Amino acid sequence: MTESTAFVPERGFPYWKGHGTGNDFVLVADPQGTLKITPAMTALICDRHRGIGADGLIRALRSENLPEGQALLSFAPDADWFMDYRNADGSIAEMCGNGVRVFVHFLFSTGLVDLPEAATITVGTRAGAKKVTRIGNDYEIDMGPWRKAFPERTAVDGTDATVTLPGADPERGVSIDMGNPHTVVILPAGTPLAPLDLAREPMVSPKPRRGTNVEFASLTQPSAPEEPQVISMRVYERSVGETQACGTGACATAAAVRILSRRTDHNWIIRMPGGPVLVRFEKEQAVDGVAREHVFLKGPARMVANGTIDPEMWDLTDAPGLLEVAQ
Known part of the structure; x- marks a missing residue:
């Protein structure tokens, strides 16, 4: 494909659709940063009844053509491509773990980058530069260090927040920063997650000031020590609702289980409605005596469709005011 993409709403413009373990995205190629897609337009594109339908929209552009990308290039000069990610309601988000995998697979499958087996690419996000390695049909991301979001308010049991679902008793949660915010509730091992009401936030x-994604999780039957431990998880994503999967949420959940259970396992399988991913922890080499722990996320990415957004999408005479809702 070429790197020229003209945005002319009255003529339509090309899009691709992809997903990572059921977390789905509309993707558009805009290397030069010429597309002007407003929050309201993003919300309409992601609408599952009047648009293409997705959990979010990803715009692929060269880092040099976006202020956030230009700033990132100063310390990550190999991050040629930037993932401009928007939630389904049009709001800008820091990043998305499943989205990063789909973004890199999009660049590779459309010919925008050459990525042989076992090769690594660095991509820019609003949560920093992320290194992604292609492993067969999967992609593994170095998500960077994880950290507790509010260590100053941590209770004796390791929790720092209260989470309440409609019609249910409050539960205690752990706030984890993965570049975006998460609050994780760990339920007793073996607790079924299907009955949880995640229809409302x-x-x-x-x-948290920026809002938070909320995960509910429980350990399954403990695995043998040499095997990855298995966690079941459901997630409510801020500005989206319940999704089939969340990559950063899977990482945050594994970190939260390690905190609350005081386990030191390095490998975890996180089972979500959209499918499983592998999360592993690895300490980086110490710098000035400090060795932070990085989280790696591995899972599949698939392209499922491509086409042209028809100009009739913007004709809302039968639904006046819809575009203004997201602004």
Whole structure:
């Protein structure tokens, strides 16, 4: 494909559709950064009834053509491509773990980058540069260090927030920063997650200023020590609702289980409605006596469709005011 993409709404413009373990995205190629896609337009594109339908929209552009990308290039000069990610409601998000895999697979499958087996590419996000390695049909991302978001308010049991679902008793959660915010509730091992009501946004107290993704998880039957431990998880993503999977949420969940259970396992399988991913922890080489722990996320990415957004999508005479809702 070429690197020229003209945005002319009255003529339509090309898009691709992909997913990572059921977390789906509309992707558009805009290497020069010429597309002007407003929050309201993003919300309409992601609408599952009047648009293409997706959990978010990813715009692929060269880092040099976006202010955030230009700043990132100063310390990650090999991050040629930037993942401009928007939630389904049009709001800008820092990043998305499943989205990064789909983004790299999009670049590779459309010929924008050459990525042989076992090769690594560095991509830019609003949560920093991420190194992604192609492993067969999967991609593994170095998500960088994880950290507790609010260590100053951690209770004796390791939790720092209260999470309440409609009609349910409050549960205690752990706030994890993966470049974007997460609040993880760990339920007793073997607890079935299907009965949880995630049709509405869980109430989190104290509520983080930027909002938070909320995960509910439980350990399955413990595995043998040499095998990855298995966690079941469901997630409510801020500005989206419940999704089939969340990559950063899977990483945050594994970190939260390690905190609350005081386990030191390095490999975890996170089972989500959209499918499993592998999360592993690895300490980096110490710098000035400090060795941070990185999280690696491995899972599949698939392209499922491509086409042209028809100009009739923007004709909302039968639904006046829809575009203004997201602005």
